[in-house]
Amino acid sequence: MPTPPPADVIEPHHRNVEEIETRAAFDRRVATGSLAGVTVQGLRLDLDPVPDLTGTEVTGTLFVGCRFAGREVGADLVRRGANVVPPFSGLPYPTQPSHLYTADDLAAGFTEGGFAGMYDTRVYEHFRAHGGALPDVREALGQRLHDHGVDNALVDATRAWLDAHGPQSVIGVMGGHAVPRGSAAYRMAAVLGRELARADRLVVTGGGPGVMEAANLGAFLSAWPADELTAAIDLLATAPDFTDHDRYTEVALQVRTRYAAGPTLPAQRPAPADTGWARSGGLAIPTWLYGHEPANLFAGRIAKYFSNAIREDTILRLARGGIVFAPGRAGTVQEVFQAATKTYYGTDGASGAYVFLDRSYWTDELPIESLLRPLFAASPFGDLSTTVHLTDDVREAVRVLTAS
Numbered sequence: 001m002p003t004p005p006p007a008d009v010i011e012p013h014h015r016n017v018e019e020i021e022t023r024a025a026f027d028r029r030v031a032t033g034s035l036a037g038v039t040v041q042g043l044r045l046d047l048d049p050v051p052d053l054t055g056t057e058v059t060g061t062l063f064v065g066c067r068f069a070g071r072e073v074g075a076d077l078v079r080r081g082a083n084v085v086p087p088f089s090g091l092p093y094p095t096q097p098s099h100l101y102t103a104d105d106l107a108a109g110f111t112e113g114g115f116a117g118m119y120d121t122r123v124y125e126h127f128r129a130h131g132g133a134l135p136d137v138r139e140a141l142g143q144r145l146h147d148h149g150v151d152n153a154l155v156d157a158t159r160a161w162l163d164a165h166g167p168q169s170v171i172g173v174m175g176g177h178a179v180p181r182g183s184a185a186y187r188m189a190a191v192l193g194r195e196l197a198r199a200d201r202l203v204v205t206g207g208g209p210g211v212m213e214a215a216n217l218g219a220f221l222s223a224w225p226a227d228e229l230t231a232a233i234d235l236l237a238t239a240p241d242f243t244d245h246d247r248y249t250e251v252a253l254q255v256r257t258r259y260a261a262g263p264t265l266p267a268q269r270p271a272p273a274d275t276g277w278a279r280s281g282g283l284a285i286p287t288w289l290y291g292h293e294p295a296n297l298f299a300g301r302i303a304k305y306f307s308n309a310i311r312e313d314t315i316l317r318l319a320r321g322g323i324v325f326a327p328g329r330a331g332t333v334q335e336v337f338q339a340a341t342k343t344y345y346g347t348d349g350a351s352g353a354y355v356f357l358d359r360s361y362w363t364d365e366l367p368i369e370s371l372l373r374p375l376f377a378a379s380p381f382g383d384l385s386t387t388v389h390l391t392d393d394v395r396e397a398v399r400v401l402t403a404s
Contacts, residue, residue: 019152021098027051035061035082042066042087042098042149045073058082065096065149088142092119092126095145100153101304103281103297107253115245115294120304124291127306133289143306154303154314158283161202161275168352170202171401172319174335175211175326175357177293182237186214187230188357188394189326193218193282194229195398202278204318206311207286207296207304209242211326216298217255220281223263232259242294252297277301283318287311316342322352322401325368327361333368340372343387344379351387355397359390 020026020040029035034057042065045051050069059081067087068074074084087095106120115121130139161169173193179185193203193215203219205212217236221229232255239247262280277300284299289308296302305311316323316339323339325332336354343351354372356362363369369390376384389400 019156021156030056033057037061039064040066041152042094042096045069053077065094065098065145085145088138088145091142093123093142093146094149095142097146097149097153100150100157101302103256103295103299103302106295106302106304107249107297110249110253115249118249118295120291120295124288127288127291133308147305147307147310150303150305151310151314154285157274157277157301157303158202158318161278164275165200165202167318167320167349168404169200169321170204170318171196171321171352172315172323172339173203173205173212173215173326174323174328174332176328176332177208177210177212177242177290179210179214179326180237180240181213182233182240185211185326185358187233189214190218190229190233191226191394192324192357192397193220194222194226195394196401197222197279197282199398199402200279201321201402203282204315205282205284205296205299206315207284207299207302208290208293209248209296211328212284213252213296213298215324216281216284216296219279220256220298220300221259221262222279224259228259245294248294249297252294256297285311285315285318312338317348320349320352322355324355324357324397324401325362326357327365333366336368336372340375343384344375346379346381351384353400354388355400356388356390357392357394357397359392362390 018038020029020038021042023043026040026043029038030051030053033055036057037060039062044067046067046069053073054076058077061077061082062085063074063077063082064085065087074086078084106118108119109117109122130136135143173189175189189211195218196203197219203215205215217232218229221232235255236251239251242248281298281300283301283303284296285303285305286296287305287308289306303314312335316335325336339354342348356368369388372388373385376387389397391397
């Protein structure tokens, strides 16, 4: 019988290696005369003022994804004991992103070129042109480096939130990508996202359209009155179908602009620095494997991966405070049992509630309860069947997820 990994493997932890991800931090460190043992990520060191590193100690320094003023600069650093992993040329994406994406990052180029001109779409078209899920070696290495950078940035982005609120404050929201804007299911997921954010919970979705967009939208508007969320959904409902890529994206950007400078949500506890995004949209973790779907532009931070497998595991690993499953088809059912495996074996530690919205759907159409309860009852960590909840009431779902 499998046993959970050691606690130090699954618990969030602070790294011992100093990581430098901004030019200001880099310049301060260079001023001390030493970069020894430091990791420098994704910096443009070829831009003015170009740093002079000839007198800087660089033994054991790792430069990954950095651009230098010339090849000789990188070669000199290697000769003096540094490790240099340069960015790959000819790629439309960074091989070592130092920060998570934002909606503005993914939508860049839409104003000039529509959906086809967006950064998000251009990366997807490159992905398709270079083998898709089965890329050649060079492309595969570039994608793996990129996804490692996203892994690293995700840890950095969530550290302050987890330190302040703990892993049980992170709630996953799963459900159908084809749910149209303005539908009852869409509105229900949006209210859920809003109420969870107002209860100091970090909403995490798969970053797609449908239920996922709705949950991030609710978190995005968590500081606004409830009638403003209704108004935003009504506007979005003028472009209900995500296959109408340009119109779907255009209306999302209109809503973002309308509510860009909104009120501040009063926190139940003092908000730590660098966590405002968590209460203004939460987190989305999408993949370019599904790049034919328009980007979800309502998340506060976006951890976009090439690898769908890494992305799915990351969502479920983070969502230690519980997961909401709105109606969905094969992809959602896969996520149910992928999450259930982690809970059954305690792979990532204690799990929260499993909340299934729409009792009739999950009882009559897809009888999830009759499969999940017996499985959880037989967990090696005791009877976990009481963690399964079916409801038609969003507020009941919120009560279950925020009970502790």
